[in-house]
Amino acid sequence: MSPDSGEPAPRRQDLRAVAFDLDGTLVDSAPDIHAAANAFLAERGQAPLDLPKVTSFVGNGVPVLLERLLNSVGEAAGPVEVAAALPRFNEIYGAAPSALSRLYPGVRETLAALRGDGLTLGICTNKPEGPARRVIGDLGIAAFFADLVGGDSLPQRKPDPAPLRHLACRLGAGIGAGAEPGALAYVGDSEVDAATAAAAGVAFLLFTEGYRKSPLDAIPHQAAFADFSQLPGLLAAVGARA
DSSP states (O other), X not given: OOXXXXXXXXXXXXXOEEEEOOBTTTEEOHHHHHHHXXXXXXXXXXXXXXXXXXHTTTTSOHHHHHHHHHXXXXXXXXXXXXXXXXXXXXXXXXXXXXXXXXXXXXXXXXXXXXXXXXXXXXXXXXXXXHHHHHHHHHTTOGGGOSEEEOTTSSSOOTTSSHHHHHHHHHTTOOOSTTSOXXXXXXXXXXXXXXXXXXXXXXXXXXXXXXXXXXOGGGSOOSXXXXXXXXXXXXXXXXXXXX
């Protein structure tokens, strides 16, 4: 919950790094995912889906997105069918992953401010690593980030904490036994991100204008914001907590 709601935060000491989710947090990428999904469905003779429907499928990685797409149009969507469809969907999406995507207002300025404060920044996303790097490059924010862990970088995907822990180590802000507590905070927009942060034992800051499916008070968080200009102050407050 928010700082005023009584939700306890993990112990904070010397915040050194901030990890971000990508889709629905830094970038409104749903229009490109929607376009790719409908192109994929059209090749299979299926009718298009609307943007809210496809957006509701985002957050758990491409295999889960494909499973939901195929289920929604009445096709079999077991592991075999998803694995068979995955290369073609990745080809379609990978051809233009950022054509319709946009940064949320204030993202670039906030990333610059956080870097100016001496924080190391990274991205932990369920989007495959190749398209994720392409998107941040195309949108001009790649230089702000020291590293990126994608949905295919490890065998595990969020909400498993392994990707966030892996990124934290690469950012010099390790999580877990023997690591300095409170060195990293995670910023995301969804239930998946909140569960990842909780499993990793780090503070979670919730961007409220992304792709979450639940009411705000149903998603555990230490702080919430709708405007990126609020984020540096919130991180400072969370980082100062004992």
